[in-house]
Amino acid sequence: MDDTEWLIAREVPGLRRYARALVKDRDRADDLVQECLERALRKQHLWRRAGSMRGWLLKILYNVHVNLIRHHRRTPETTPLEDVSVTQPARQFGHMQLQEMAHALDGLPAPQRETLLLVVLEGLSYEEAACVLDVPVGTVRSRMSRAREALQSLNLDESRPVTVRPVTLRPVTLRPVTLRRVK
Amino acid sequence: MENYDDIHVLDLHAYIDDLLDPPRRRAVEAYLAVHPEKAEWVRRCRLQNDAMRAIFGPAAEEALPGRLSSVFKPKRPSRFPGLVSRMSPLAATLLLGCGLGWSAAAFLPRHEVSTQVLRESASLAHTDVRKATVAGHLAPSEPMLRPIQWVEQASMVDLQIPDLSRYRFSLVGSQVTATTNRSQAAQLTYQDDLGRRLTLQVQPRLPDPDPEIETETRNEVRVAYWLDGPLMYVMASDLPRDESLAVAESLHRSIRKMPPPEPEPEFGIAKRLKSLLWTRG
Numbered sequence: 147m148d149d150t151e152w153l154i155a156r157e158v159p160g161l162r163r164y165a166r167a168l169v170k171d172r173d174r175a176d177d178l179v180q181e182c183l184e185r186a187l188r189k190q191h192l193w194r195r196a197g198s199m200r201g202w203l204l205k206i207l208y209n210v211h212v213n214l215i216r217h218h219r220r221t222p223e224t225t226p227l228e229d230v231s232v233t234q235p236a237r238q239f240g241h242m243q244l245q246e247m248a249h250a251l252d253g254l255p256a257p258q259r260e261t262l263l264l265v266v267l268e269g270l271s272y273e274e275a276a277c278v279l280d281v282p283v284g285t286v287r288s289r290m291s292r293a294r295e296a297l298q299s300l301n302l303d304e305s306r307p308v309t310v311r312p313v314t315l316r317p318v319t320l321r322p323v324t325l326r327r328v329k
Numbered sequence: 330m331e332n333y334d335d336i337h338v339l340d341l342h343a344y345i346d347d348l349l350d351p352p353r354r355r356a357v358e359a360y361l362a363v364h365p366e367k368a369e370w371v372r373r374c375r376l377q378n379d380a381m382r383a384i385f386g387p388a389a390e391e392a393l394p395g396r397l398s399s400v401f402k403p404k405r406p407s408r409f410p411g412l413v414s415r416m417s418p419l420a421a422t423l424l425l426g427c428g429l430g431w432s433a434a435a436f437l438p439r440h441e442v443s444t445q446v447l448r449e450s451a452s453l454a455h456t457d458v459r460k461a462t463v464a465g466h467l468a469p470s471e472p473m474l475r476p477i478q479w480v481e482q483a484s485m486v487d488l489q490i491p492d493l494s495r496y497r498f499s500l501v502g503s504q505v506t507a508t509t510n511r512s513q514a515a516q517l518t519y520q521d522d523l524g525r526r527l528t529l530q531v532q533p534r535l536p537d538p539d540p541e542i543e544t545e546t547r548n549e550v551r552v553a554y555w556l557d558g559p560l561m562y563v564m565a566s567d568l569p570r571d572e573s574l575a576v577a578e579s580l581h582r583s584i585r586k587m588p589p590p591e592p593e594p595e596f597g598i599a600k601r602l603k604s605l606l607w608t609r610g
Contacts (some may be wrong), residue, residue, distance in 0.1 A: 159389035247380040
């Protein structure tokens, strides 16, 4: 594995996390990541160390995602979140709180959700997120603001009683997705 | 009475996302201390952030499925692994380079050479630190984060200052230092409760571009030039030397922070065509 491949491989866990947040289904998320990695390895000469590897890979991943959505139905495909895929709830939250949060995120318009998750989950700056999403930085700020306002009605609080129950992933029936390269 | 007119909602968002520089962060914290309703809003937003990380964070901890790890195909193993491993790296390189007619660079154990340099350099640096300990002083230290930021910029890898508090070591000094092969490394010095010191050197794994910008006068024109990865930049101007250097440094920084290139050609013209078709139904 050469240096660039090593740098790409290092970002795979983060790519899986963002892909999972985008499409919510494990297999489809890994389809996205796989396509992203194959493209990145083919086009690694284009990176040229100008900008962060994470930002570059997330941009590829996001573009693959957008292409797939356009290819399928020309409307954002939302998969109902059947269950929160956490095995251990975070210390300060109960499972129900996380599930409420997951459903609230699901209810956000796709652009707001994608932007919020890029910044919060992947730790991108607003400028980097703007570059990944190919929008002005002002749009990123505006989406962040609207997304946060929309989530304010959630009752997330450490003081709420925490009820923890074992979580199992329920199978989600989805149309099979085949990745097709755009010519 | 403090004036908080310059604190806007955008600052609060950037504060929630840890994107403010330290002075601005302190200003926002002072503002929040006297605006409890805003502080509550910020607290709720931070809880949202924590919840999002709790929901999706575990995906990054899972073992990679085979189809993803197999994307990184291992290089074809050498046909002479035993022979090569028993020889010195240089001899192995020469033999393989001549015998197979391949590029020696492909076989040169560059990282081994690089770690040798770093090991040598770190041991020498630690000898200096040890002497400084005996003399009761430390080498001059730079701002703690700077060496790490330097590694991050040189390698494009996100790093954090390693926390050794578990072993009762705390960071007492940091600097970017020259190594024995004239490259550079970040050097962090830790000290424990007993006064023992530990030196950590970190060098970018990628071949480091020459960070120095050189200037010269050629044909009565001031020229500044520098290397950055595979590219070489030359800036010619009528500016005096210092100003030329400052402009070149600014240029160098802005070039390195340029947005990444488009990853796929199809996202260029094809993308615009598609979006055109798209908007026209």
